[in-house]
Amino acid sequence: MRYSTYQSIFPMNLEKMQENQKKGSKGFSQLIAQMITNTLLLKLLILVIVVWIAGAGVLTVFAAPSVPKVEVTKLTVQPGDTLWQIAIKHKPERMDTRVYIEGIVRINGLEDRGVQAGQVLKLPYF
Structure with missing residues (x-):
């Protein structure tokens, strides 16, 4: 089968597989660092949203038209x-x-x- 069009979906290169395994042990600490960074970013995003909503509420209160005074x-x-x-x-x-x-x-x-x-x-x- 000299001219076959078949290509495997699995990596056949043993050197690349070993290289990926070495990177995997290094990648775990990077994965943990990335998770911590993502958690901090999520907390920061939630804080920004809460402050934004609170600020909008305060502005709405101050921007509301004054109630006309009813003479008693x-x-x-x-x-x-x-x-x-x-x-x-x-x-x-x-x-x-x-x-x-x-x-x-x-x-x-x-x-x-x-x-x-x-x-x-x-x-x-x-």
């Missing part, structure tokens, strides 16, 4: 006024009166639901 409506309680009457006069049209009264109680920190003449109440804005 204050009301001086007149003699004979009750929370129910005040709520009916000042609540939004479709809101339940009891919900608006609860808002008045919370915004003013009232412990009991009674009000006295001359008392100044803040009215919630909905």
Whole structure:
């Protein structure tokens, strides 16, 4: 078979095989060093990503448009006024009166639901 086209996929050169084996013992320490380097690079990459995300969050907070200040409506309680009457006069049209009264109680920190003449109440804005 002088003119055969067959070529083996296995290395037939014994000298090359021995040379590769010698490099293999040297290559193990290089492999460990490369793994350590890759681990450090991975940790550095994760740190950069975390710092980037945190920085973007901080910038987003500072770049957010300011919330317009809502003027608080204050009301001086007149003699004979009750929370129910005040709520009916000042609540939004479709809101339940009891919900608006609860808002008045919370915004003013009232412990009991009674009000006295001359008392100044803040009215919630909905």
